[in-house]
Structure formats: structure tokens, C-alpha cells
Amino acid sequence: MGILQGKRILVSGVLTDASIAFSVAKLAQQEGATLVLTGFGRMSLVERIAKRLPETPPVIELDVQNNEHLDTLADRIGEHVDGLDGVVHSIAFAPQSALGGNFLNTTWEDVATAMHISTYSYKSLAVACLPLMKEGGAVVGLDFDASKAWPVYDWMGVAKAGLESCNRYLARDLAKHNIRVNLVAAGPLRTMAAKSIPGFKEFEDSWPERAPLGWDLSDTVPAAKACVALMSDWFPATTGEIVHVDGGAHAIGA
Numbered sequence: 001m002g003i004l005q006g007k008r009i010l011v012s013g014v015l016t017d018a019s020i021a022f023s024v025a026k027l028a029q030q031e032g033a034t035l036v037l038t039g040f041g042r043m044s045l046v047e048r049i050a051k052r053l054p055e056t057p058p059v060i061e062l063d064v065q066n067n068e069h070l071d072t073l074a075d076r077i078g079e080h081v082d083g084l085d086g087v088v089h090s091i092a093f094a095p096q097s098a099l100g101g102n103f104l105n106t107t108w109e110d111v112a113t114a115m116h117i118s119t120y121s122y123k124s125l126a127v128a129c130l131p132l133m134k135e136g137g138a139v140v141g142l143d144f145d146a147s148k149a150w151p152v153y154d155w156m157g158v159a160k161a162g163l164e165s166c167n168r169y170l171a172r173d174l175a176k177h178n179i180r181v182n183l184v185a186a187g188p189l190r191t192m193a194a195k196s197i198p199g200f201k202e203f204e205d206s207w208p209e210r211a212p213l214g215w216d217l218s219d220t221v222p223a224a225k226a227c228v229a230l231m232s233d234w235f236p237a238t239t240g241e242i243v244h245v246d247g248g249a250h251a252i253g254a
């Protein structure tokens with residue numbers, strides 16, 4: 001019996017089979033979960049990728065900047081499952097001007113877009129799913145260590161710092177619904193989102209050397225395993241936490 005047997009889980013953020021969310025979805029199914037996916041924009045691509053999972057889950061559309069999508073989300077999920085035990089937030093975006101070393105010149109409009117999609121949406125998604133989580137459950141988000149200023153990560157780093165804070169406030173306010181809220185801070189992985197960061201190669205070159213356990217830039221499974229574990233019954237008293245899945249790099253001085 002898998003550790004998510006009988007659990008109903010919403011996974012956002014599948015775009016390609018390199019997406020962290022794809023690995024989470026695959027492992028969650030292998031561990032017994034029933035899934036619903038959300039996709040953004042390129043829905044036919046997401047539906048095609050969903051077919052590569054052990055069982056093809058339903059895919060519903062969600063643009064986290066679209067209030068109508070959010071307001072109708074619970075009803076649309078409810079057409080496929082009678083409730084949710086877990087929600088995975090694997091969503092981030094920043095305009096090009098907010099990344100790549102242009103920190104001092106990025107406009108508020110571009111910063112606002114990054115914060116709306118990468119930070120505020122953690123709260124929006126959790127609240128949109130709340131009517132379906134009557135028996136409690138777990139919310140898990142994907143983070144990149146925001147305790148330091150990194151090369152090229154710029155306003156996405158600020159957005160992730162906000163995400164880490166949002167994680168603590170959500171943990172505070174959703175505890176009364178018996179919902180745990182935790183982040184997985186993954187090391188750099190070669191996904192579509194990563195490829196859109198100009199200068200991402202700087203992370204690729206240094207991370208595997210800094211990480212005492214080593215680091216495989218194309219293996220999303222370790223981060224996905226942590227997400228699945230956090231949604232299982234094996235972290236019953238953990239909330240507001242950040243679990244680092246980075247080969248140990250965060251613990252080591254440069």
C-alpha cells in the first residue's frame with residue numbers, strides 16, 4: 001500500500017515531462033493517490049504530457065492571475081473528485097527584465113507580475129481549494145532558497161522570499177482547518193522555468209560541487225519525493241516548514 005493511498009491530490013504546474021510537478025504527479029499516483037491536474041496556457045501540451053502518467057488524470061485550466069478561474073476552481077475540481085487531501089503549488093513566472101542581473105532597473109509592473117504569479121498565487125490556490133478540504137490535508141509549494149542573494153535570480157529571489165513568508169502565514173491561518181502548509185526548497189533543475197533564466201548556467205556549474213551529497217540537475221525525483229512525503233501521513237506535526245532538497249548545498253559555506 002502506498003503512502004498516499006486513498007488521497008485525492010491537486011497538482012498544478014505540469015508543463016513538460018521535465019516539470020517538477022510531472023515527477024510529483026507520477027510518484028503520487030505510484031503511491032496510490034487519485035489526481036487532478038491544472039494546466040496553464042498551453043492546455044493541449046499539458047493534456048498530452050498528462051497521458052504519459054501511469055493513469056491519465058483530468059486536466060483543468062488555471063491561470064492564477066484569472067479571478068474567474070480561481071472562483072470556479074473548487075466546482076470544476078469537484079466534477080472529478082469529492083474532496084481534496086493535498087494541493088501542490090508548482091507555479092512561478094517572472095518577466096525577463098526581472099531576471100539575469102537587471103535588478104536595479106526592473107519596473108514595478110514587471111515585479112508585480114512576478115509576485116502575483118510566484119508568491120500571491122500560493123495563497124490564492126490554497127484558498128480556492130479550501131472548500132474541498134473539509135477533512136484537512138496538506139499544501140506543498142516549490143521554493144528556491146531565498147535566504148541569500150543569488151547571481152541572476154534577482155526579483156524571482158524576492159518573490160521566493162515572499163513565498164517563504166507566505167508559507168508561514170498560511171500555516172498559521174490554515175491550521176484551524178487541520179491543513180499543513182510546507183515548502184520544498186529544491187536545488188537547480190533543468191526545467192522550462194529554469195531555461196528562461198538568463199545566466200542559469202552559473203547555478204549549474206557551481207551547485208553539484210557545493211552540494212556535499214552531489215546534485216543531478218536533471219533529476220526531479222528527489223524534490224518530488226519530498227512533496228509526496230509531506231502530503232502523506234508521515235509529517236503529521238510539521239507545518240510552516242521549508243525542507244531543503246538540494247544535495248545539502250544550503251548548509252555549506254561557499
Ligand SMILES: NC(=O)c1ccc[n+]([C@@H]2O[C@H](COP(=O)([O-])OP(=O)(O)OC[C@H]3O[C@@H](n4cnc5c(N)ncnc54)[C@H](O)[C@@H]3O)[C@@H](O)[C@H]2O)c1
Binds near residue numbers: 185193
Ligand atoms: N527548476 C528549478 O531549478 C527550480 C528550483 C527550485 C524551485 N523551483 C520551482 O518549482 C516550481 C515549478 O517550476 P519548474 O522548474 O518545474 O518549471 P516548469 O516551467 O516546468 O513549471 C512552471 C509552471 O508554472 C506555470 N505557470 C506560469 N504562469 C502561470 C500562471 N499565470 N498560472 C498558472 N500557472 C502558471 C507554468 O505553466 C508551468 O507549468 C516553480 O515554483 C519554481 O520556481 C524550480
